[in-house]
Amino acid sequence: MAIRLVLGALALAALAGCSIALSENLETYYFLVLIQCGIAAILAVSLNLINGITGQFSIGHAGFYAVGAYVGASWTVLWRPVLVRYASFLEVGTPAGDTVNLLIALALGCAAAAVTGFVVGTPSLRLRGDYLAILTLGFGEVIRVILLNIDAVGGARGLTGIPTLVAGGGLAAFWVFVVLIAVAGLTRNLMTTTRGLTWLAVREDEVAADAMGVSTTHVKVTAFVIGSTFAGAAGVLYAHFFTGISPDIFGMDVSIMITTMVVLAGTGSVTGAIIAGFALTALPEAFRFLKDYRMLIFSVTLILTMLTRPQGILGHGELGWGSFSRLLRRLGRHTAA
Amino acid sequence: MSALLTLDRVTRSFGGLAAVAGVSMHVDEGELVGLIGPNGAGKTTVFNLLTGVYAPSEGGIWFNGRTLNGLRPHQVARRGVARTFQNIRLFKTLTVLQNVMVAAHVRSRTGLLSAVMRAPSQCREDADVERQCVELLDRLDLRAYAHERSDSLAYGLQRRLEIARALATGPRLLLLDEPGAGMNPNEKVGLMALIERIRTDFSLTVLLIEHDMKLVMGICERIYVLDYGQIICEGDPATISSDPKVIAAYLGTGAD
Numbered sequence: 001m002a003i004r005l006v007l008g009a010l011a012l013a014a015l016a017g018c019s020i021a022l023s024e025n026l027e028t029y030y031f032l033v034l035i036q037c038g039i040a041a042i043l044a045v046s047l048n049l050i051n052g053i054t055g056q057f058s059i060g061h062a063g064f065y066a067v068g069a070y071v072g073a074s075w076t077v078l079w080r081p082v083l084v085r086y087a088s089f090l091e092v093g094t095p096a097g098d099t100v101n102l103l104i105a106l107a108l109g110c111a112a113a114a115v116t117g118f119v120v121g122t123p124s125l126r127l128r129g130d131y132l133a134i135l136t137l138g139f140g141e142v143i144r145v146i147l148l149n150i151d152a153v154g155g156a157r158g159l160t161g162i163p164t165l166v167a168g169g170g171l172a173a174f175w176v177f178v179v180l181i182a183v184a185g186l187t188r189n190l191m192t193t194t195r196g197l198t199w200l201a202v203r204e205d206e207v208a209a210d211a212m213g214v215s216t217t218h219v220k221v222t223a224f225v226i227g228s229t230f231a232g233a234a235g236v237l238y239a240h241f242f243t244g245i246s247p248d249i250f251g252m253d254v255s256i257m258i259t260t261m262v263v264l265a266g267t268g269s270v271t272g273a274i275i276a277g278f279a280l281t282a283l284p285e286a287f288r289f290l291k292d293y294r295m296l297i298f299s300v301t302l303i304l305t306m307l308t309r310p311q312g313i314l315g316h317g318e319l320g321w322g323s324f325s326r327l328l329r330r331l332g333r334h335t336a337a
Numbered sequence: 338m339s340a341l342l343t344l345d346r347v348t349r350s351f352g353g354l355a356a357v358a359g360v361s362m363h364v365d366e367g368e369l370v371g372l373i374g375p376n377g378a379g380k381t382t383v384f385n386l387l388t389g390v391y392a393p394s395e396g397g398i399w400f401n402g403r404t405l406n407g408l409r410p411h412q413v414a415r416r417g418v419a420r421t422f423q424n425i426r427l428f429k430t431l432t433v434l435q436n437v438m439v440a441a442h443v444r445s446r447t448g449l450l451s452a453v454m455r456a457p458s459q460c461r462e463d464a465d466v467e468r469q470c471v472e473l474l475d476r477l478d479l480r481a482y483a484h485e486r487s488d489s490l491a492y493g494l495q496r497r498l499e500i501a502r503a504l505a506t507g508p509r510l511l512l513l514d515e516p517g518a519g520m521n522p523n524e525k526v527g528l529m530a531l532i533e534r535i536r537t538d539f540s541l542t543v544l545l546i547e548h549d550m551k552l553v554m555g556i557c558e559r560i561y562v563l564d565y566g567q568i569i570c571e572g573d574p575a576t577i578s579s580d581p582k583v584i585a586a587y588l589g590t591g592a593d
Contacts, residue, residue: 186453186454187453189452189453189454189455190449190452190453192455193452193455193459193463194438194439194441194442194445194462194463194466194467195442195445195447195449195452196452197431197435197438197439197442198439198442200428200430200431200435200439201428201431201439204427204428204429204430204431205426205427205428205429207390207410207422207426208422208426208427208428209428209439210409210410210411210414211388211390211410211411211414211419211420211422212411212414212419212439212440212443212502212503212505212506213411213414213415213440213442213443213506214411214439214442214443215409215411216411222449
C-alpha cells in the first residue's frame with residue numbers, strides 16, 4: 001500500500017514535470033490542441049459510459065459539459081471573491097491557493113452536473129432509442145438556452161476573466177491528464193467487475209437483463225449520472241484553462257461531435273474513446289492547410305471509417321498490452337516466414 | 338404439500354380483450370407442471386404476468402406465501418422466480434460465462450463504489466461468482482464454451498445457456514417458455530433429460546410452456562390446458578389426452 005502511494009506520487013510529479021516542460025517548449029498552438037484533445041477524450045469516455053456501455057443513445061452531452069463549466073467558473077469568479085474575506089486560503093495566485101480553488105471548482109462542477117444528470121436522466125430513461133436521443137438533444141439545448149438567459153453569468157456574452165488556476169497554463173496538461181486517467185481508470189475498473197457486466201447486459205437486452213434480476217432503471221440512471229459527472233469535470237477544466245466561456249461553446253454541434261467520437265471509437269471501448277477523442281480533435285486541425293475543403297475531407301474520413309469498420313475502430317475490444325503483444329507476435333511470424 | 342405458486346382468478350385485459358381471463362392455478366413445491374394450449378391461448382401472457390412484465394388487471398399471484406402483484410421483473414427474479422424466453426434472448430456480444438455471471442450478480446452484496454475502486458472485497462466476490470458460474474456451466478455441459486461469444490453457439494446450446502443463465506439467479510421456481518421450440522426430435526429427448534436432471538440437482542419447481550405434446554406428456558406430472566385465456570382442463574397427462582374439450586381445442590370439433 002505504501003509503495004503504491006509512493007509510486008502514485010512519483011507518477012503525479014512526473015506528469016506535472018512533463019506538463020510544465022510541454023507548456024514551455026511546445027508552440028502555444030500545439031499545446032492548445034493537446035489540451036483540447038485531452039478534454040475531448042474525457043468527454044468521449046464519459047459519454048461512452050452512457051452510449052457505448054449501457055446502450056442508451058444520448059446526444060445532449062454538451063449540456064452537462066456546460067453545467068460543469070458554468071458552475072466551476074461561477075465558484076472562481078462569483079462566489080469565491082465573496083468567501084475569500086472569511087477564508088484567506090481561497091486567495092488565488094499561489095500554487096496552493098490555485099490547487100484548493102480548482103479542486104473546489106471541480107467538486108462543485110461535478111456535483112452540479114451529476115444533479116442535472118439525475119434530473120434529466122430519471123424521466124428520459126423511460127424512453128428508448130430515437131425517442132431518448134431526441135429528448136436528450138432537447139435537454140442539451142434547454143440547458144444552453146437557460147444559460148443564455150441568466151444575467152449573473154453574463155448571458156450571451158458569457159463568463160470571462162476566469163483565473164486560470166493552472167499556473168498560467170503550465171499545469172493545464174497535468175490536470176487534464178490526471179482527470180482523463182482517473183475517468184478512464186474508474187470506467188475500466190467497473191468494466192472488469194460483475195457489476196460492469198450487468199451494464200453491458202442492459203445494452204444487449206433490457207428485457208432479459210430485467211428478468212435476471214438487474215434493475216435496469218437503476219443501472220441506466222447511474223450510468224447517466226456518472227457520465228454527466230465526468231463531463232462536468234471536463235467543463236471545469238475547459239473554463240479554467242481557456243478563461244472564458246459562453247453558451248455558444250456548448251451547442252448541439254459539440255454534442256454531435258462527442259457522439260461521433262463514441263460511435264467511431266467502437267461503442268463500449270474505453271481506449272477507443274480516448275483515441276477517437278484525440279483523433280477527432282486533432283484531425284480538423286491537421287487538415288487546416290486544406291482551407292475550405294478541410295471539413296469536407298474530415299467528413300469523408302469519417303464516412304470511410306464507418307464503411308470499412310462499422311463496429312468502430314476498436315469494436316468492443318480494448319487496446320492494451322495484450323493486443324500490443326499479439327501484434328508483435330504476428331509481426332514476428334511474418335518476418336520469420 | 339404446500340403450493341409454492343398460486344394464481345387466484347387472474348385476469349389481464351388489453352383494451353377490451355381479455356388475453357387471460359380468470360385463470361386460477363397452483364404449482365406445488367417440487368412439482369413439474371405443464372401449461373399447454375393452442376397458439377394465442379395466452380400462455381406467454383401468463384408467464385409475463387408471473388414475472389412482472391405485466392401487472393394483472395384483476396386477481397392475485399402468490400409466490401412462497403407473498404404476493405407478486407405490483408413487483409417489477411427484477412424484483413420477481415430476486416424473489417426466486419427465473420425464466421427463459423420463447424425467442425432466445427441472450428446477451429449476444431457477451432461470452433457464455435459472462436451471460437451466466439450477469440444473472441449471478443443478483444446475489445451480489447458489494448456496492449458501486451467498491452466496483453469502480455476495485456476494492457479487495459469486490460475482487461473476492463467476483464472471483465467467487467466466477468468460480469460458481471464455471472461450476473454451473475460444467476454441470477450443464479457448457480464449460481467448453483465458457484469464453485466463446487454466446488451468439489456463436491449452436492441453437493440447441495443457446496437454449497441450454499438460457500436455462501443455465503436462469504439457474505444462476507438461484508431460483509426456486511423455474512419458468513420455461515417453450516424450451517423445445519425449434520429443436521429436432523433428438524435434441525428434444527436430450528432436453529427432457531436435462532430438465533429432469535436440473536430439477537433434482539437444484540431441487541427446483543418447474544412450470545413449462547410447450548407446444549410439443551410428446552415432450553409435455555413425457556415429463557409433466559400435471560398439466561393445465563389454456564384456451565382463449567381460460568383454463569379448460571387440468572390433470573395428469575392421461576386425463577388431458579383423453580379429455581374431449583382438449584381434443585376439440587387442438588383438433589377442432591367433428592362435423593356431425
